[in-house]
Amino acid sequence: MAIAGARRPAELAGRWAEKILAIGLGGAALALPASGPPPRPVVTAGATTSAILVDGDLSEPAWANAGIILDLTQQSPKPGQPTPYRTEVRVLKDADTLYFGITCEDPRPESISIHTLQRDANLSSDDNVTLVFDTFGDGRKGYYFQINAAGARRDGLIAGPDDVSKDWDGIWDAKTKRFAHGWTAEVVLPSKTLRFASGKEAWGFNVERYVARERLTLRWADPSLDASLWDLRRDGILQIPSGLQQGLGLSVSPYWKGDLTSGADYPKQTLAGKAGADVLFNMTSNLAAILTLNTDFAETEVDTRQINLTRFPLYYPEKRAFFLEGSNQFDFGLGLGTNFIPFYSRQVGLYQGAQVPIDAGLKAIGQAGPWGIGVLATRMGEGGGAQATNLEVARFTYDVDQHLRLGAIGTNGSPDGLSKNTLAGVDAVWRTSTLFGDKNFQAGLWGARSGGDVRPGSRTGWGFKVDYPNDLWDVYAQMNTFGDALQPGLGFLPRPGTRQYDMYGAYQPRPQGGAFSWVRQFYFELEYYRVEGLDGMVQSWEVFTAPFNATTESGWHLECNFAPRYEFLSQPFEVVPGVTIPTGAYRFNRYRGEFQSPSTNPWRVGATVWVGGYYSGRLTQVETFVTLTNFSGRLQQTLDLENDYGYLPQGDFIQRAWQYKVLYAFNPNMYLSAYFQYDTDSHQMGMDARFVWTVKPGNDIFLVWDRNWQHPLDASPFSLSYRSDQLALKVRWTFR
DSSP states (O other), X not given: OOOXXXXXXXXXXXXXXXXXXXXXXXXXXXXXXXXXXXOOOEEEOEEOOSOOOOSSOOXXXXXXXXXXXXXXEEEESSTTOOOSOOEEEEEEEOSSEEEEEEEEEOSOGGGOOOOOOOTTOOOTTSOEEEEEEETTSSSSOEEEEEEETTOOEEEEEEEETTEEEOOOOOOOEEXXXXXXXXXXXXXXXXXXXXXXXXTOOEEEEEEEEEEGGGTEEEESSOOOTTOOTTOGGGOEEEEOTTOOOOTTOEEEEEEEEEXXXXXXXSSSOEEEEEEEEEEEEEEETTEEEEEEESOOOTTSOOOOOOOXXXXXXXXXXXXXXXXXXXXXXXXXXXXXXXXXXXXXXXXXXEEXXXXXXXXXXXXXXXXXXXXXXXXXXXXXXXXXXXXXXXXXXXXXXXXXXXXXXXXXXXXXXXXXXXXXXXXXXXXXXXXXXXXXXXXXXXEEEEEEEEEESOOSSOOEEEEEEEEEEOSSEEEEEEEEEEOTTOOOTTSBOSSOSEEEEEEEEEEOOOOOSGGGTTEEEEOEEEEEEEEEETTSOEEEEEEEEEEEEEEETTSXXXXXXXXEEEEEESXXXXXXXXXXEOSEEEEEEEEEEEEEOOTTSSEEEEEEEEEEEETTEXXXXXXXXXXXXXXXXXXXXXXXXXXXXXXXXXXXXXEEEEEEEEEEEEETTEEEEEEEEEETTTTEXXXXXXXXXXXXXXXXXXXXXXXXXXXXXXXXXXXXXXXXXXXXXXEEOOBO
């Protein structure tokens, strides 16, 4: 018999979690002052049955019936203060599409900042508008879509206020148009591009405009300095009468690719063809299945080469489209970063730096009520030294209430196709944006255990983090323990067998006139990071300080740092071939200086210099960059140089990593680029040249030319020896 007023166990668990966290904060989370975040604004999408031509011109009669946001409020640098940058946002819908018409007035339209027309480029130096959606209404996961004043587009997935993936690509379109007093934008967003709760007529929604030359941000919902745009708990509400339909929810993207390979690294010239397809089916409006067959990633940009002067493996971000779709569903824990990733998708299809064929893959992602679902199964072929095998991962989350999320993850399989490996983990994350009325606070716990063919020792790991990420004070404390036999076969764990402590605090005042009126914001930072072995012996520690760190009103960034360090080597460490540091304890100090010119300038320069001790010797690291933008963002050139000079009793060394990229965009849907890289580790210079034409969103043509040369820059004789060529043409078409 049901008892009136009785609560479900999950609800009681959520309330007890809230109470425990509140007690840990001295009751602050429950004893809130009367003031809090502003009420959530609401906009209702108007209905249209007539076609909208997406050209940046808002003259169609249908726009007269749109829901209207009449203006945005200044969020930064002076929340709530008036500005001359009036912004109007109109919202329309039909049965299966959302349309946004945005008018951005500017008193000096000739000064509008544009640096790129490329799809997925960094738009933070440009005048732009960003739309954010919480389609499930859970305040946790969502989407963002961004467009600059020239029509360049960028999109991504949101997994939390500090966890945004900007590599995901959705099928949508936008166009802009200049007028005498600013610029306008039209955005078309098909419902098939999104996962959303069936029948839900209200989504979380926010819109933000950025005026680059003023470094000024305008926002619709919660324009406070503590509110991140990616914090979906602070969104407004977009009402969608009658909801949106997804039809059959079937998208088929077949592709064909031709490869021509030749060079000294290959026994003979080869010409090969390949075909495959990606199929997406919406089982429900908020749960999708994605099938990939004979998967190919020719369109994926090459990795940026990195210098590694540590004892541990480097992290490289995922860029492949199949793995990016719904990737936020697989995020685990709070603030683990790259210290521990239970499922690191680059373990699939790659083995010891070589590509392994993916014969087929099936993914299910989405939401079912309070449940979040992410399941991935792949069939790996034989290649690159790995045997054919099956790899699987499953991730489930449960939203106890608006604050508490519980989760579990499991993986099965090993990339080598020979050994057995499993991993199981659980996590809990509690978040609020109303601590002390309107402040952010979050706390998380996690635990994991691996099985299969792992080394003897502790197979478990666990940790926690408490975080107070706000504008004036940003403080966190974190502790993680990783067993020496915790081996995530499909994950990333650079330092097993350790206990890691990380405590950080930053005081970030914004001067209000006086002697420091030229400073926009100071960042006085102090961080203590410590790594111990499971036996309690200290392996590493570092104290990072920022006695001076500031951004100026004009956009310059200036910083000085002092960082004492300690490293204990239990075995010799070969920094570079021929230079090996012996075992022992090493205490040394590092010093850092950095400057960057304003990002809105056509010319932009910056440098970071580290000097000081390095184990038993000295190390100077110099990183510099220069960027140049011409022809209203059509032509971009970027030169990045890193040069490291080591002076040790065991020998001196020089490590270099150089990158040069030039890109010409004919329009936001077509560009030609060339990316050159050189590093002293491989002694190779590589070129990745590509022509990309988006005929229309979802229909793409890629022509990619990769060439490598052997180039011993710091040795004689100075030569440039040709090694290999690969030319690929790929055509991908999407049918919905």
